[in-house]
Amino acid sequence: MKMRFLQLCVFAVALMLVVSCGSKNRQAKAKEQPKAEVAQGAQVENQPKKAEEVKEVKKGAVVEKPAKVVKKEEPFKEFRTDLPKAPREFRAAWVATVANINWPSKNNLSTAQQKQEAIALLDLLKKNNFNAVIFQVRPSADALYHSKFEPWSYFLTGTTGKAPSPYYDPLEFWVDEAHKRGLELHVWLNPYRAHHSNGGQVTSESMVRKAADHVVRLRNGMYWFDPANQKTQDHSSEVVMDIVKRYDIDGVHFDDYFYPYASYNGGADFPDDASWNAYRKAGGNLSRGDWRRDNVNKFIKRIYTQIKAEKPFVKFGLSPFGIWKPGYPAGVTGSSQYDELYADAKLWLNEGWIDYFTPQLYWPIDPPKQSFTSLLKWWESENKHNRHLWPGLNTVEVRSSNKIEEIKRQIEVTRDVTPNSTGAVHWSIAGLTKNPLMLKALYEGPYRAPALVPASPWLSANPILKPTLMLTKQTSSVFAKWLHKQPEQVFKWVAYARYGNTWEMEILDAPQTEYSFPKTKNGQKLNAVAIKGIDRLGNEGDYMAEEITE
Numbered sequence: 001m002k003m004r005f006l007q008l009c010v011f012a013v014a015l016m017l018v019v020s021c022g023s024k025n026r027q028a029k030a031k032e033q034p035k036a037e038v039a040q041g042a043q044v045e046n047q048p049k050k051a052e053e054v055k056e057v058k059k060g061a062v063v064e065k066p067a068k069v070v071k072k073e074e075p076f077k078e079f080r081t082d083l084p085k086a087p088r089e090f091r092a093a094w095v096a097t098v099a100n101i102n103w104p105s106k107n108n109l110s111t112a113q114q115k116q117e118a119i120a121l122l123d124l125l126k127k128n129n130f131n132a133v134i135f136q137v138r139p140s141a142d143a144l145y146h147s148k149f150e151p152w153s154y155f156l157t158g159t160t161g162k163a164p165s166p167y168y169d170p171l172e173f174w175v176d177e178a179h180k181r182g183l184e185l186h187v188w189l190n191p192y193r194a195h196h197s198n199g200g201q202v203t204s205e206s207m208v209r210k211a212a213d214h215v216v217r218l219r220n221g222m223y224w225f226d227p228a229n230q231k232t233q234d235h236s237s238e239v240v241m242d243i244v245k246r247y248d249i250d251g252v253h254f255d256d257y258f259y260p261y262a263s264y265n266g267g268a269d270f271p272d273d274a275s276w277n278a279y280r281k282a283g284g285n286l287s288r289g290d291w292r293r294d295n296v297n298k299f300i301k302r303i304y305t306q307i308k309a310e311k312p313f314v315k316f317g318l319s320p321f322g323i324w325k326p327g328y329p330a331g332v333t334g335s336s337q338y339d340e341l342y343a344d345a346k347l348w349l350n351e352g353w354i355d356y357f358t359p360q361l362y363w364p365i366d367p368p369k370q371s372f373t374s375l376l377k378w379w380e381s382e383n384k385h386n387r388h389l390w391p392g393l394n395t396v397e398v399r400s401s402n403k404i405e406e407i408k409r410q411i412e413v414t415r416d417v418t419p420n421s422t423g424a425v426h427w428s429i430a431g432l433t434k435n436p437l438m439l440k441a442l443y444e445g446p447y448r449a450p451a452l453v454p455a456s457p458w459l460s461a462n463p464i465l466k467p468t469l470m471l472t473k474q475t476s477s478v479f480a481k482w483l484h485k486q487p488e489q490v491f492k493w494v495a496y497a498r499y500g501n502t503w504e505m506e507i508l509d510a511p512q513t514e515y516s517f518p519k520t521k522n523g524q525k526l527n528a529v530a531i532k533g534i535d536r537l538g539n540e541g542d543y544m545a546e547e548i549t550e
Helices: 002-045 051-059 111-127 170-180 230-246 273-281 288-310 345-351 372-381 403-417 436-444
Strands: 076-078 090-095 132-138 184-189 193-195 215-217 223-225 251-254 315-318 392-394 423-427 468-473 477-483 492-499 502-509 514-518 524-534 540-548
Touching (some): 111 132, 223 230, 403 423, 468 524, 468 540, 477 524, 492 540, 514 524
Parallel strands (some): 090 423
Antiparallel strands (some): 215 223, 492 502, 524 540
């Protein structure tokens, strides 16, 4: 009995221990369970919630709102488009220094007065939408610049060989001031004239004395280099290339004086017996006329080749007498440059030994014997290499009852005959300075808007880099500023603004790199701006354009 009682007691104690341990385990599990549920809930919270779950949370739970993301405003967006072409036309005037025709007005002006007159002429051209000036720097084997080959000009200081005082270099000044105004500057030289009859006394400083073995005297008092003499050709070439190398010019220009007009020597033949006899003795078999023309032909080709070898971007231009030969074209009469000046200008144009050709078409449109239109069309028919054909206009004294209307008509004719490269050169700037009505008529008529110089695609040039454009919105305008990695490449800018569906443009000079565009114009909103660079040869670079949003 005792034994059985003891067994029951042991069993009861063991059972109580089992029940007690189970209860503790359940309590421990119950305490741990909420932690597991919270952890599980946290994992779910990081996952995207279904729409119903989100709605459920909004009803009961307090949800922390996410931080607000501020979107960066991007009002300007670069884009590509078709920009309109800027107008193109060469608009130049000759500035003659020989005999003080245009500048300086007298040969005894001070340096300050000379500069003042030069600036006035350049300002006039700029203001009236011209884009080039052809400046005479070597009237007669003299120099309006510092030269180690020829003396200072009598027309500059009143004394051959005397430098300006206070000293300055007139050509350097003209180049700098022209470029500041976005004007091309072409240097104009007379290759063979050694002394002008208005050039004061022949002194020991003159090339007449220094080059006596290849200079001849004409009956009208002028002196002329002998074009056949090798020393003449070498010296003139040296003078040209000295200017090309040392000055930042845009062009070299020769006029119509090769062998002189017969009237300069009283109708007598040019006195070149010495060189002609030497040629014959050496076995030469050309006729005298062909031999003279050959001398000039070789010189023209040589100058063109040398310029291109030194600075390909410097243009070479010629302004020969307007008639090649009588009968070309049919019905034209007058002097023959071919037979009198021994200048075969048609050959130079045919061969492409020039970059621009400016025949002096100083006659009106209507007379058939020397018709401006007929002659221009004929020269264009001889333009085998598609060089620039920019005729010379006699703005000073064209023979017409209405000079102003005649010159305006001639500009329109050039646009019709040479539409791919229009342009003209006015003889001389006095036709503008001394005739305010002419100047006003051109500015309000054919030259009412600025124009770029036509490009010269046959001349090599490095591609122009694309500019960087930055726009800033202001109260009533959009301020544009642009940068260029190689600013020396740029001679002009074309800035574009689109109002509604219409593009407008402004031609700006290289130093200007900012512009303010009104937000509205003619009832239309500004919605895009673009900018592109133009190099000194008229080539266009790639543009940058940005759209403007509200």
